[in-house]
Amino acid sequence: MTPLISVKDITKSYGAHIGCADVSFDLYPGEVMGIVGESGSGKSTLLNCMAGHLRPDAGSVVFDTRGHGPRDTVTMSEPERRMLSRTDWAFVHQHARDGLRMGVSAGGNVGERLMAVGARHYGDIRDKAVDWLERVEIDAGRVDDRPTTFSGGMQQRLQIARNLVTGPRLVFMDEPTGGLDVSVQARLLDLLRGLVRDMGLSAIIVTHDLAVVRLLANRLMVMKDGQVVENGLTDQVLDDPQHAYTQLLVSSVLQV
């Protein structure tokens, strides 16, 4: 089987400071991978390099495109990369405000990706938007309300709907549950788990919340100081951590 995304030796430094160094892994279709680590460990740098927001200094990110098979997204042309990020990729930001257009109604937010890939029938776009709002548990009656009138959890769910409406195959998530209270987090995780399973999505989730990866991720990668210090199956890494830093991370979680 061809990996959906194959990352090789991704290195990115900010001047003398290392963002992430020599990260390699393969992700197969339907797999969810978690990346954990403390703040400043290079998780987000790595995610942004993979999603094409940052240009890595070295390495390749080979994505199995629908039309042309495996292609290196680092060296492909910008229009192609931006096309990928509108169709096959989705990016869920930590802060919903970064991923939404706050001045545009919920329906417009969900419809934007459809219109960006050529949908020109208002009725169809709106039906799809309503359908997606319901799938992420937002009342269809709020389709014309702006996201500024939504709660934090609703904004985050709207952002997810907006990203998934074009049926992407790979979702990048940067701390999707950050800043939400625990009960809202639980609902969001439940929703994400359902969507990932139903749509057969692959996902790469960056987080510092071990509960999130425990619930969502099949595999786990632990980063520290820009390096991957441990990786393996989620339960294996969390239940039997080998690296000193992973042990520290696992034991730091408060038990209630």
Add this chain to the structure above:
Amino acid sequence: MTPSSEYNFAYLDEQTKRMIRRAILKGLAIPGYQVPFASREMPMPYGWGTGGVQVSAAVLTPDDRFKVIDQGADDTTNAVSIRTFFERTAGVATTTATPVATVIQTRHRIPEEPLTEGQVLVYQVPIPEPLRFLEPRESETRKMHSLEEYGLMHVKLYEDISRHGHIATSYAYPVKVEARYVMDPSPIPKFDNPKLGDCPAIQLFGAGREQRIYALPPYTQVVSLDFEDHPFEASKADHPCGLCGADDSYLDEVIVDDTGGRMFVCSDTDYCEGRQAAGHRGKDLGGKDAA
């Protein structure tokens, strides 16, 4: 009036005009593309047509006959002062009659009289970037133009329909030029949009504050954006003109008293006067064309 000898012909110096002409030529070569140019300070405030004036200055020749309209009218402050400006600095002949003018500077209207080959229509443009209110970053809008990513423009129309039930954008209605660039036609009413395409005249757009020039060469394909189930519609007030009885021209609504009385008159004063001279009378003149 004789031109003042203190100014170069048409106010701007020759090097500046050369620079503007280069921008115009580039704009004509790439219809709908916004060409940056080094906009000069003009003796008028931004928003009063500094871009249009610079373009007019660059294209005027001593043989031209110049017309200025502001919202269709030849006799409003803006139109009168710009016309006088070029009478004084270029000494060109001026007119209010659309068919005899060779260069027409306009704010927010296209004349009702069909334009002909050899005429140049110069638009004053406040904000040349159609994507501006959706995407505030200039770097990003430029990228969107270069990569033809225009989905966002439809988001604006979508918002219109979801809020008002129909596309409520009634002026500065976005168009696509030659199936490539999305262009802001300046704040002309969407009633005028169909006149942009396949027009025999050269159309030039100047934005002074924003330092952009763009252009439509003659007979360019210009399509107003819309949805399949909400097609573009050129709308106007559903009345005939109160003075000349025309039912095919764009109308201004004029409040005439404080008891709700109003009349609708052609916004194109030259067209209206021409029709009246030809004997047409609207209902406010008690004419036979009264509806």
